[in-house]
Amino acid sequence: LRKVKVETPKGGYEADIKEFWQTGRSLPKDHEFRKWMPSNKWATEIPRFKEKVHKLFEQFDLVGKSLLKSVAIYLQIDENYFEEVANEGNSVMRTIHYPPVRQNEKGERSGAHEDINLITLLIGGHQPGLEIRSKKKEWLPVNFDPEVLICNIGDMLQRFTNHKLVSTTHRVVTPEESSKNTSRYSIPFFVHPNPNWVIETLDSCCSEDNPKKYQEAILSEDFLQERLKEIKLI
Template sequence: MDVQVVDYRVPDAPARFVESLRQTGFAVLTHHPIPQESIERIYREWLGFFGSDAKHAYAVDGKTHDGFFSTAVSETAKGGTQRDLKEFFHIYPWGKYPAEVSPAALDYYDLAGALGAKLLQWIDQETPADVSALFSMPLSQMITGNPSTLLRVLRYPPLQGEETPGALRAAAHEDINLITLLPAANEPGLQVKDGKGDWHDVPCDFGMLVVNIGDMLQEASAGYYPSTTHRVQNPAGAGRTQSRISLPLFIQPRNEVRLSGAYLAGQYLEERLQELRGVKKI
């Protein structure tokens, strides 16, 4: 499986980017507009935050979907039996935000959200007319003014050797949303599954930005854009003793946007969330 690494600055970047999404469900960007130093700052700050007891003051309350999720209430992938080996914090513009860290993650939310809108414009312009005709509106307009786009700050803790057999940092799954933006993490592990069932490492050098298709775009395009199964593998060797921080931004359409004849976006999201144990309705 050949996930393309595309220089954001080159004239044919939109065509190459969208072709990689079409063929693999994934693409990787270099020289994109998100400063690496801001990502590294977020990694440093949030590693400290997850290592403190302060995180528990922001625990998700069951009424909304924002705040801290401990490993005890982490997700179980659709069809899986073991909880993922991770803890995370959900950031929305309207939600909880820790006083113990700087606003850097909020700034990243805005910057990455703007880039996500631009990448949806690339997909719009490169999509064949017969597929575009399936969209209820241009993809880039589906997200305008939406308060439900989610920034998840993830920490995969060091492995202790006592993990449940078969448990992974993130078990095989597909994302729910339109597209996901993910800066290269501070440790490797992201893998994508091809049509033969084989797993392949996704390029993850610092400075790269991974983008993948979610189920909503697959639904809206009647499968033209594939939502590809991926996972985060447990590390071996010295990597087992290291935490891994990850910053996926899940670009969501507004709830009232029609994805297909079967689904509005809000209905689709609610159905999928109920399939993830430990995650409540928004």
């Protein structure tokens, strides 16, 4: 028997009720980041699968870079800053299937958590269940619009900005009785920086009212590995 890693929210004990397939950035064999970013595994049974997935990945990647430029402008730093530190980032596109919920099954489809990366883009998931936690600690349902792309802030950006931009706490709850027998699908795109980026809090985001929360810098790859251990994926 082979032990299977199942994603579990940081500090949680019950694994998420979901399964997923994901793809990352394709790099040349001699690229310096290949030691951190392995080759993708492709489903050969589906015609043009690699071609279509690669195209969607590239579209997500372009949108992510555009949004990060807007973030840089808001932070009053060089608008091309993230283009330099996230141009070949360890970004991941994940296709998630939340299966029908069995009777008396414990746990949530995805327990309350924050994403690890810079920002997350989300399409799909038209079935109910996604909720975000407000500043008042209230859980609010997210109503999807097919013309809207949802963007969450992740922990790396939160650390970089000294919590000026706060990571979005969210979850996918077990549906009402009428929807329990229905699968739920979504496609998040996790925008990551280059693995050699050093996350050092911006001085401009620190003040007397918001003193520096992180005294030491950390390599983004080290941050990622720490968090993957916390959610039991490695």
